[in-house]
Amino acid sequence: MAVADFTPTYKESLFLPSQLSSLSSRLSNTRSHVLKPFLRPRNAKICCSVAPNQVQTPLAPQPTGTKGECYGVFCLTYDLKAAEETKSWKGLINIAVSGAAGMISNHLLFKLASGEVFGPDQPIALKLLGSERSFEALEGVAMELEDSLYPLLREVSIGIDPYDVFQDVEWAILIGAKPRGPGMERADLLDINGQIFAEQGKALNAVASSNVKVMVVGNPCNTNALICMKNAPKIPAKNFHALTRLDENRAKCQLALKAGVFYDKVSNMTIWGNHSTTQVPDFLNARISGLPAKDVIKDTKWLEKDFTDIVQNRGGVLIKKWGRSSAASTAVSIVDAIRSLVTPTPEGDWFSSGVYTNGNPYGIAEDIVFSMPCRSDGDGDYELVKDVLIDDFLHERIKKSEAELLAEKRCVGHLTGEGNAFCDLPGDTMLPGEQ
């Protein structure tokens, strides 16, 4: 395996111990402790280290005693079994959404409430996690949910402490993350957002349903998911997902466009690896109208180069056109990702999700979160697809993304309980247009 060039470099550390100590503080304090952006030449390597005594210990729940607050009409009590139109419904499930006052959530929450994700007989409780700064906006979101009169939406509560909000949740959709500011690169985000996901992992471990499914959307989502998972050892590692579904959807659309067919003809699309510019949209296994994509699209140069570039640059093009990032289609892809886990995968097809590598059949390094082809029986769980082709071209690209994820993992050792952290990431592999 091609391991990225990696030198432990205490002397080149860009972090002072005092900064790291502040980085280790709780989520609720993150706002006042955010490091200023590190300005450095583009493509410079980022090297940092953490002394052993600064390593965070996973599993230190800090329940506060305050409760996520129910909101307005959602504070009422009722008996679903007593009313004719609701008595055949399933039991209520609790769904937490972080970054609930943001634009992606503003699309997602209404989709969850409408029943299009979990079905028309599945009542839900939405538990909205925001920040102190966004609390009033959270109330606004709750008001709009009230005014939408969705019959399946039976409870809404809002809060800023994950130990309150995550209480008994069966699903946690973790969208909230610090956006990338000017001059910030992937390593900076890993540090800043890693704190958030370590904290939320601990909270999930302490108070969520023991079989909670966790969908990480906030970037860098693969490594955030790994950090979250490592801080929640009571929750099965298989339950953690990093969202690569928007990449998959975009890849399907581009193959369709190139082949001159409607997008419903494209299947078996895999995004391999990291949700970054090293991601690998897989045209080798993709099928168009049931045929291998390569048999339909003969333009090998386009497949090997342009296709991946277009998929990766889609967000950047979109932000230029639309003036903001793609909140609506991101929310659609979250819906798709969850639906893929709660409905059986169509015969012969699969979907992509960033999941924990633990005995995978592709020879990918273990103990990272890597996007791979999955199938589900619709029970919330998944299995990896075994019969996929991997040729030299695909193998090489998968290895590159694997190397990046291993490097990211080394950057966050202090957050995963694995000891020192050493960063030597390439300058910037954030997807264009992504914040």
Added chain:
Amino acid sequence: MAVADFTPTYKESLFLPSQLSSLSSRLSNTRSHVLKPFLRPRNAKICCSVAPNQVQTPLAPQPTGTKGECYGVFCLTYDLKAAEETKSWKGLINIAVSGAAGMISNHLLFKLASGEVFGPDQPIALKLLGSERSFEALEGVAMELEDSLYPLLREVSIGIDPYDVFQDVEWAILIGAKPRGPGMERADLLDINGQIFAEQGKALNAVASSNVKVMVVGNPCNTNALICMKNAPKIPAKNFHALTRLDENRAKCQLALKAGVFYDKVSNMTIWGNHSTTQVPDFLNARISGLPAKDVIKDTKWLEKDFTDIVQNRGGVLIKKWGRSSAASTAVSIVDAIRSLVTPTPEGDWFSSGVYTNGNPYGIAEDIVFSMPCRSDGDGDYELVKDVLIDDFLHERIKKSEAELLAEKRCVGHLTGEGNAFCDLPGDTMLPGEQ
């Protein structure tokens, strides 16, 4: 009927003929001809008149020859009847949405595409109308629709000329309107937006399906709907709707909250009149768990005063909390309004819509667009509900909203082909928080 105090005042005209001439120019030129806001003392009466030779003649289609452009993957041809999974679908319907690059549309378009409005076997074509200024944003919206891979969404086209975009549409959802700027009041909006809706009415008349259903959302929506209708004499007057569904939804939620029941227990909620501060949320006919609301909520002062204030102020409170207007719940209410016309109304219940008064059983003045209780067989049409109670208190409030709509109608006589326009509207009856 209490007619608002009204004096024709040529001398007090705030419009110069040159301004009116520019106001009469086409939608695509509106941007460069918008009048500056008229600054005047609050609560002043607004008086204006239009000379007979400045009255617009309805029915002057100006087709340009340019076509709404299909976008990306939606330009492909396919045969729905040839594929197994689509051959049982209904025929494609064309849906136009104006203001398609705005926030309400950004929620609505994805709901239309998902099938939650027209059903899981109804393929749709979306025809997006924007402005020259918003054209790139329209492309961004189309890209996000591509990336969402909705199977039912078969065509998307974008354009800035309503004569192109409205070609053969069965539904037109007219959201786009000039927002209220600083110092602008209802009369200013009537003039500026009236031009847009006169133009769009002419375009619908010329090129849309002869039975097109038109849902007007852009404010002041009742009179905009009237203007649109008057400029489209080939389309049945009954097909025009002004959206008061968000008010209805908010009213239901507030009655539920006061009664201490979940919102699904509230039915028979009518919003009477204008979508403005003269609107009348009707607690006399509303029912809670099947009982008259007044039998459940004994607090008459609350019903007669606070209830209406809360419903009217909801948008204002929300904009303060959330920092922007309520796009998500507005989109939900548009979905509700359309679904109420394409699905049968539940036995004994009804919904509100601003519709044309032409032989109504409530004694409301004819020839305006007034929100009233409606039922539908689910065929896209509706009938007015006959068995409603109207007591003196309700009658008085209905008459006040009627007087306002008659005054608004007099303001836009030059746009409806009825001759001179004379405005003597009270200062401001825009709903708080609305733009």
